[in-house]
Amino acid sequence: MDNIFNDLKVDGVLITSPHNMRYLSGFTGGEGAVLITPTEKFIFVDGRYTIQAKQQTIGFNVVEFKNGLTSELEKFDFISLGIEDDFVTFSFYKKLKEVYKKCEFIGISAYLDIKRSVKTDDEVAFIKKAEEIGDKAFSYVLKLIKEDVTEKYLAEEIEHFMKVNGADGIAFDTIVAFGERCALPHAYPTDRKLKRNEFVLFDYGCTVNGYCGDMTRTVYFGKATLEEREIYDLVLKAQTESVRIIKSGVKCSDVHNFAKEILKLKGVDSYFNHSLGHGVGLKIHEMPNLSPKSTLTLKENMVVSVEPGVYFENKYGIRIEDLVSVTKEGCCNLTKSNKSFIEIN
């Protein structure tokens, strides 16, 4: 970040999104603003966050504003100011234009997204820890699977387990889906009861120091049909083989297309209706996407999910997801939970 003034032609950077404020300053309060100039760093907060900002930031001047953020911003002048074009509202932008009448505003969201996509070793370690807690939650929840249990119940158990086992929160609303509900890639837990002979899909993650975990496992309650078993093994093949080709220098779109080709072996590639994966970090969905549209190339220390899935309306769905950190030679799988076919009886 310190070289932002070399990378971009700006003489100041104003950050207001919670994730980028946290990334750049350590402040987790989510409200306020971070202002960085070539010589100084400021964080502006209201009275609720003054102590917290002092505790969480290093090298920042903590300024408590009493008459609104703009009254503090008026004390500065910029020729060219970087702002988050993907986050700033139209009304805030109009205010900024009134404060800095002759200033040119430069959108820096994409720049920060790319910057954040490559993790430090510490950031990878936090994600790894989140995934370890997720792995433990999976072993725990497997034991709770039985007839008539509800999706909501299992989801609550997973979240509670993670929170009392080292997580600081959940990365996104936990998905637990049974049977035909597994065909909704973003299913939400309901009071639906588990019946014999259907799939159970779990997709969840916790946060550790703000960094997200993310994993998906699909298991079977009862005795699967041959077809169900074959499709599962195909999704598993797409998942494991895709992980195998990931390394620094590989195009993100190539990994997606590779997985799709494997699903084509049994003609189910058209039932794979999302991208193969996404970056994770302080946000659950970050750059880069393992998608056919991506123009990015994998780099060392990017962390991405690899999650092929197939979804059959009114029947069932299967998705298997691991997180991997990209290395020079390949990748390191951060998710250790068993992914071979599991039947629970």
Ligand SMILES: [Mn+2]
């Ligand atoms: Mn995911």
